[in-house]
Amino acid sequence: VLLAAAAVWSFRLAWQRQAKLMAAERDLSELAVEEERARIARDLHDILGHSLTVISVKAELAERLFDDDPVRARAELQDLQRLSRDALADVRSTAQGIRGISLPGEIASARMALESAGIEPSLPTVADDVPSRWRELFAWTLREGVTNVIRHSQATRCEVELDPAHIRVSDDGRGPCPDDGSGNGLEGLRQRARLAGATVTTSPGPGDRGFSLTVSVPA
Amino acid sequence: VLLAAAAVWSFRLAWQRQAKLMAAERDLSELAVEEERARIARDLHDILGHSLTVISVKAELAERLFDDDPVRARAELQDLQRLSRDALADVRSTAQGIRGISLPGEIASARMALESAGIEPSLPTVADDVPSRWRELFAWTLREGVTNVIRHSQATRCEVELDPAHIRVSDDGRGPCPDDGSGNGLEGLRQRARLAGATVTTSPGPGDRGFSLTVSVPA
Amino acid sequence: MIRLLIADDQALVRGALAALLQLEDDLEVVAEVARGDEVVDAARESKPDVALLDVEMPGIDGLAAARLLRDAVPTCRVLMVTTFGRPGYLKQAMAAGASGFVVKDTPARQLADAVRRVHSGLRVVDPTLAAESLTQGDSPLTDR
Ligand SMILES: Nc1ncnc2c1ncn2[C@@H]1O[C@H](COP(=O)(O)OP(=O)(O)OP(=O)(O)O)[C@@H](O)[C@H]1O
Ligand SMILES: Nc1ncnc2c1ncn2[C@@H]1O[C@H](COP(=O)(O)OP(=O)(O)OP(=O)(O)O)[C@@H](O)[C@H]1O
Ligand SMILES: [Mg+2]
Ligand SMILES: [Mg+2]
Ligand SMILES: [Mg+2]
Numbered sequence: 001v002l003l004a005a006a007a008v009w010s011f012r013l014a015w016q017r018q019a020k021l022m023a024a025e026r027d028l029s030e031l032a033v034e035e036e037r038a039r040i041a042r043d044l045h046d047i048l049g050h051s052l053t054v055i056s057v058k059a060e061l062a063e064r065l066f067d068d069d070p071v072r073a074r075a076e077l078q079d080l081q082r083l084s085r086d087a088l089a090d091v092r093s094t095a096q097g098i099r100g101i102s103l104p105g106e107i108a109s110a111r112m113a114l115e116s117a118g119i120e121p122s123l124p125t126v127a128d129d130v131p132s133r134w135r136e137l138f139a140w141t142l143r144e145g146v147t148n149v150i151r152h153s154q155a156t157r158c159e160v161e162l163d164p165a166h167i168r169v170s171d172d173g174r175g176p177c178p179d180d181g182s183g184n185g186l187e188g189l190r191q192r193a194r195l196a197g198a199t200v201t202t203s204p205g206p207g208d209r210g211f212s213l214t215v216s217v218p219a
Numbered sequence: 220v221l222l223a224a225a226a227v228w229s230f231r232l233a234w235q236r237q238a239k240l241m242a243a244e245r246d247l248s249e250l251a252v253e254e255e256r257a258r259i260a261r262d263l264h265d266i267l268g269h270s271l272t273v274i275s276v277k278a279e280l281a282e283r284l285f286d287d288d289p290v291r292a293r294a295e296l297q298d299l300q301r302l303s304r305d306a307l308a309d310v311r312s313t314a315q316g317i318r319g320i321s322l323p324g325e326i327a328s329a330r331m332a333l334e335s336a337g338i339e340p341s342l343p344t345v346a347d348d349v350p351s352r353w354r355e356l357f358a359w360t361l362r363e364g365v366t367n368v369i370r371h372s373q374a375t376r377c378e379v380e381l382d383p384a385h386i387r388v389s390d391d392g393r394g395p396c397p398d399d400g401s402g403n404g405l406e407g408l409r410q411r412a413r414l415a416g417a418t419v420t421t422s423p424g425p426g427d428r429g430f431s432l433t434v435s436v437p438a
Numbered sequence: 439m440i441r442l443l444i445a446d447d448q449a450l451v452r453g454a455l456a457a458l459l460q461l462e463d464d465l466e467v468v469a470e471v472a473r474g475d476e477v478v479d480a481a482r483e484s485k486p487d488v489a490l491l492d493v494e495m496p497g498i499d500g501l502a503a504a505r506l507l508r509d510a511v512p513t514c515r516v517l518m519v520t521t522f523g524r525p526g527y528l529k530q531a532m533a534a535g536a537s538g539f540v541v542k543d544t545p546a547r548q549l550a551d552a553v554r555r556v557h558s559g560l561r562v563v564d565p566t567l568a569a570e571s572l573t574q575g576d577s578p579l580t581d582r
């Protein structure tokens with residue numbers, strides 16, 4: 001009886017340890033998902049706050065310039081239309097989660113992903129001066145570039161530069177290794193870029209270290 | 220030894236029960252956090268989706284009126300400033316978890332939004348006979364319904380009927396197109412309604428034309 | 439003439455704010471920068487009377503920039519601007535020697551007024567922002 005009890009006992013112990021481990025893992029991954037969502041919601045919220053700020057300031061400027069500088073006032077009005085449409089598209093594609101991709105959403109996820117990987121991010125806080133037609137391409141570039149930095153670079157820092165005509169993702173890691181040609185990420189990005197009329201270049205990162213991925217659009 | 224084992228055993232049982240309880244509680248509180256977050260996402264979508272739609276319509280209107288009706292164009296620009304500042308205030312209060320949406324407020328902004336979009340509104344002038352517990356749901360319905368009419372219907376008229384047991388937003392536009400399933404507005408409204416014990420139906424509008432959105436509450 | 443430096447990483451906002459404030463007869467924008475770590479150099483060079491500093495910027499944030507500016511160009515007063523108030527912002531801004539703290543979407547005439555007040559040695563604190571900075575978050579009291 002004693003032996004049987006001991007057997008059952010040790011079996012239970014092992015089983016419990018296993019169960020505990022699994023529970024801990026599940027908790028951790030749940031927690032991670034949860035935190036990620038909260039993070040992204042907050043960042044998105046901030047970025048939308050930024051869009052609305054630009055809209056209000058520009059609307060005021062358009063009004064003030066109305067009589068004295070009608071050409072500029074009209075230009076401001078055109079900016080306003082673009083900004084509000086883009087913000088609307090961002091809200092909608094983000095509310096859809098995985099189905100859509102938005103530039104502000106990608107900035108938010110990039111921060112989260114890099115920090116989780118222990119790579120210090122230096123990211124733009126706003127994306128509103130990127131013209132509508134390039135926003136999706138830039139969002140894909142950001143996603144692929146940051147994924148690559150996390151997977152291949154062994155970097156400590158990752159910087160993203162963004163302006164109306166280009167986006168660049170650079171890191172201070174080990175740089176490109178002899179390519180085994182098995183990846184599709186950059187090739188897929190090149191195809192996207194070609195379809196959109198943009199170009200992809202890769203080079204060493206700043207100070208000749210690491211890796212740098214740039215997508216440039218025609219002026 | 221057997222006794223000692225039994226003692227340990229029963230202690231472990233009690234301990235496990237306690238752990239399970241705690242886990243269940245934690246799951247519940249995680250669920251609550253999750254739901255809270257879904258709520259904030261819904262609010263953000265509904266608030267900003269509406270505001271940004273009106274903002275982009277008005278920006279376009281201001282530009283078109285620029286030369287021919289400068290007085291009205293200026294008025295639109297003033298509206299734009301007010302709308303974007305109000306939306307920003309909404310974003311700020313959503314961040315703090317405070318919600319504020321009122322039925323009379325929505326009726327007023329529906330009128331303004333429809334008129335800017337060149338759609339003739341037929342709206343209730345009072346909302347006093349709607350019971351308090353339904354007022355917020357009806358306000359959200361009005362907001363999403365009118366936003367959809369502006370964005371999708373190509374209608375010339377939009378009618379809102381309101382009584383203590385239902386609210387209906389109908390238009391005389393082109394009616395539903397094969398849904399591309401990309402929207403969140405009606406789905407979010409269905410969730411809100413379900414939580415409150417009400418139901419959402421969509422159908423063709425009056426005279427079998429256009430689109431009609433109805434929220435009905437239990438008697 | 440009050441000489442202004444504007445620091446904000448959001449180029450569209452910075453440009454529009456500069457244009458709006460430039461329309462005021464007694465204000466002149468003498469420098470614009472997009473990063474926190476460019477504030478001090480720009481201020482040394484252009485000698486502004488008032489610096490409008492965004493809080494969230496690359497390089498160093500506006501709060502850190504305000505601290506450096508206080509030592510480097512003590513004659514320049516600081517008006518912090520931000521889109522959102524966050525716990526501790528207001529306290530940190532005041533501790534960094536800022537004279538004012540307002541939201542970025544403050545109507546231009548009011549913003550111009552805030553600049554004038556700050557320039558004349560007064561304090562300007564946006565009430566909504568103050569509330570946000572104090573009430574948002576878990577425990578603003580223990581915030582560093
Ligand atoms: N940041 C980087 N640092 C170092 N090497 C990189 C970096 N980014 C890309 N590379 C190199 O370029 C190769 C091609 O990248 P690509 O994104 O096309 O493929 P992948 O990431 O390996 O696979 P996939 O993207 O299909 O999952 C990588 O395998 C890697 O060797
Ligand atoms: N008044 C209307 N007239 C014609 N079609 C409509 C109308 N209202 C809704 N629809 C159709 O129903 C779809 C779903 O509406 P829903 O509000 O859920 O999404 P959405 O408006 O497209 O996006 P979102 O609300 O997330 O910004 C719309 O895409 C549109 O095709
Ligand atoms: Mg890849
Ligand atoms: Mg909708
Ligand atoms: Mg900023």
